[in-house]
Amino acid sequence: MHAPPSPLEAERSDGGSGSVRIGVLVPLTRPGWVEAGHHLLAGIELAGREVNDTGGIAGRPLELVVRDTAADPRKAAAAVDELARLGVAALAGEYHSVVARAAAARADALGLPFLCSSAVLDALTEQPTEWVARLSPPQSRGWRVYADFLLGAGHSRIAVAAQPSIYWASGTRVVRDHLAPRGGTVIELDMNALTPAAVCDALVDHRATALLLLVGHPEPAVSIVKAVRRDQRLAEVMMGAPAGQPEFAAWATSLGDDGAGIPFLRYLPERLGPLGARVERALRERLAGAPSFVAFEGYDTITVLADVLRSHGTDRARTAESWPRVAVQGSRGRIEFSRTPGISVWQWTGTPVHVVDRDPAEPGRFRILHAG
Template identity: 30%
Template sequence: MKKCPFAVLVTLLFVVMVSVTFAAEPIRIGWVGPLSAPGAYAGGQEMKWAAELAADEINSAGGVLGRPIEVVYEDTRGMPEQGTAAMERLVTGKKVVAVFGEFHSSVGLAEIEVAHKYGIPFIASEVWADDITARQYPEVFRVAPANSMIYDIVAAWVVAAGFKNVAIMQETTDWGVGAVKVLTQKFDQHGVKYSVTTVELTQQDFTAQILRFMNQKPRPDLFMNMLAGEGSYRITRQSCELGFAPTPQTALYSGGSPSLYPEFWENVGECGVYLMAELVGLPKQIWNEKTRAFIAAFKKRFDRTPSAVGMESYDSLYLIVEAIRQAGSTDPKAMIKTLETLRWTGTRGEYWFSTKREPAWAYHQFLDAPVVVIQYDRVNQGTDDAKILWPKRWATTKELYLKVKKK
């Protein structure tokens, strides 16, 4: 018996509708980072905004492999246990094909264990501890520079600037301890004296530690505030109000990027003038078309200037999508293999990931990640307008740092 033409037509239409539905099913990608206390939520929020912007651009351009992408966001609160739980939810519950993000190294180190357990690609956007890539997990790639890259440059600047006696306040995290280890090893090589005190990320009052530094003989000529969380703002303000730094006698440095956001100025005001910090983005004079386009789009949508932290998150999502496109698949092994040979230009230059295993942290590391030392010379100054002190090839001033003028 022959089938009714109408029944055949209905069947064909159903098959077509199902095929279209399956083809349009989104590819899920996970994002992790701090969006609430005790984490550095100002940095996490900027990273999330940048990821949202990238996702909308990608979907407006047609997605990848004929499918839209869907980014699933998880707040890790700057806590390793929250990072582990978030990764488990993303991988086993949401079925994401890859994960990117994170701001805190201690949390990132917990997250990569889950990525390694399930074989899921993980792009570390803004975590600096050497161990992130030094564990040499095949699933883990990093677009941010490693501690050894950043603080080798910062230490070289400290030596060149002529500082002789450095006071360091470090947080008890993998980033803080690791960063200070790199710095002090370099200081030992060049005869720079230093004293280190350790504080908790959640600490509120730093008066006692600051006063001890002030009473040292000789008085430190550089105070390095190595906290990546909101406590960094309190240290800057309290150091200023106590008359320690920045002053004509003692310069002030802030590590870990909390001084790069508008919230920095909202919290410290005039105490932020003359502060120095590292910036892991391209200097303004060598911005490319993607850098300028991203900054313009971010300003238009969020009414604020993004920092390099936002750029790292934005580029991370594009790198995952480009890996999917070139691999022609969301298979994790295919994506990992593609990432190892991929070259793609983003807001921070041309990305590529090293496969060399010495030093250990170089594995799957973006070795051309830019790092500069900047200094503010007025209130509410943006990072794109701050003085670049180091390295010399990108410096915008002949001085190695601007000294506080005596009143």
């Protein structure tokens, strides 16, 4: 099912003949993380509106052609094929790493520039590609920062409650490889085989001092958190969610006070600059609530693509050739792309990375615990 046209689509007055199209991939229906998808799209649409309010692309209106991926790699690949046929100048977006990987593979095969907003999986493509760039930090960077936080907080016996997924397996490997030389141990708990109560027993048996929730939300994450919080044997066990589940309002809604004090990775600077502060206010109004870092990722994606298209035209090959020449002030800092060892796409290396949690004394407030 396709998403409804974005406001930018609905407002175009020239039938699309004179517009510059950007294809947008976002999860807007289950089993995708719908709240993340809406935040990503809010940022994308805000930036798109600002582009059109400032003259569009060389006088031509920017048109966002939105497609719902629903966290389905096959659906995303099919959407890339469709968007390529529709003549989009570039692709933007996607939140889920496995889905972005499928989209990136098709974009690379078709010669279609793709600026990935939020997916962190290191191996976004099997081979190095000139067609794909990424704003979010690679998982190997962010999750090493998280592993350093764990060690600094005194945790060396880490249990991982994980569901089967390339993304979760990759994250577990990053944490294990980083902790092992420093005396840390990672214990894997298969959530296909264990109930939340069994997870609690395993934490006691393995003498784990921290539990990482590498699982979907709301379930089984909510049930695991509630079980651990209510088990007096585990009063000193820290729970963590490096993938960022506690960032979103649905986490606080479903868990209340139980959802506080669970550290996660957040890709926002400690303080927003003037542009970031203005974007934050606009996003808050658009979302009727606090914007997540994902909304800022969406805004920065279109800001970068608009700059590229204005500077180098709408030819797809010229867009791909321009990645190493990008120098754009985004909402979270200056954005430039480079080649990073072990990463197959053009990468923004300046993404701010922090470990934060919801303050137990005030769950609506975020505390910075560690900077990477």
